[in-house]
Amino acid sequence: MERDPRELGGAWRASQRHAFAAPSGELARYVARYWTVTWEYERPYRQLVVPLPNVHLSFRDDRAEVHGPSSSHVYRELAGAGSVFGVAFRPGMFRPFLGGPxxxxxxxxxxxxxxxxxxxxxxGDVESVERFLLARLPAPDPQADLAARVVAAIAEDTGVTRVDAIADRFGLSVRRLQRLFADYVGLGPKWVVRRYRLHEITERLAGGTDIDWAETAAELGYADQAHLSRDFRTIFGEPPTRYAQRYELR
Incomplete structure (x- = not known):
């Protein structure tokens, strides 16, 4: 299939704008960030959306939706002019609002x-959304805080490639960690580890770094390059070398 040239070399920036804002102090425990995306396309554009383990509350036109964590990439069609405003909750911290797994x-x-x-x-109004969420702050939940700390450790420590290692760090059995993630994160700890390690590849691609794929596979805990490529395609929708074409050449 012929590739849409608007996907390549950062060309999407001509038609989209992304903005972010931090939550207030009281909400920072629960909310990672607020985000706004605006776009204008003369012809429809198929936007690739790659997953992270966040739950989002989004507002578009007259619709307000809660988007659960995605286990794989999805596509959204953007057409004409439009915008969406969203709240990205910290992984693990939406469970107290939801009241269920x-x-x-x-x-x-x-x-x-x-x-x-x-x-x-x-x-699209940060102040009204903040007032809304502050009026509905749930009771403290130590398990939510624990889940958030575990996910943050996985995200920040590039050396974490095994679930048993992160379980040991927090004094948990692998089984208990799996139950905690099902209840509070919505995705398994193995998926979360893989997702954040693969994110490091996209960071290198964005920076124009040449990548030795076999070496990188071993570094990230994969048996071989083929397994890395398979996981990357499942999450990002494309093999790593094709996905690299989305970034500007440096």
Missing amino acids: VADLRDRMVDAAMVFGPDLPSP
């Missing part, structure tokens, strides 16, 4: 009213 939201989108009730805030 986050695994129930895996690979799903639900109407935000099903979680928060009908009196939703104005879309």
Whole structure:
């Protein structure tokens, strides 16, 4: 299939704008960031969206939706002019708002009213969203805090490539860690480890770094390059070398 040239070399920046804002102090325990995407396309564009283990509350037009954690990439069609405003919750910290296992939201989108009730805030207004969430702050949940700390450790420590190693660090059995992630993160710890290690590849690609794929596979805990490529394609939608074409040449 012929590739859309708007995917290549950072050309998407001509038609999209991304902005981010930090939450207030009280909400920083639960919210990772606020984000806004605006676009304008004369003809529809097939946007690749790659997953991270966050739950999102999004506002687009007159719709408010909760998007559970995705186990794989998805595509969204962007057409004409539009925008979406979103709240990215810290992995592990949406469970207290939901009142049930986050695994129930895996690979799903639900109407935000099903979680928060009908009196939703104005879309795209950070202050009203903050007031809305502050009025609904859940009771402290030590298990949510634990799940968030484990995910943060996986994200920050590039040496973490094994689930048993991160379980040992936090004094947990692998089975208990798996149950904690199903309840609070919605994705398994093995998936989370793989996702953050593969993210390091995209960071290197974005920086124009030449990559020795066999060496990188071993460094990230893969048996061989083929296994790395398979996981990368599942999560990012393309083999690593094809995905690299999305970045500007340096």
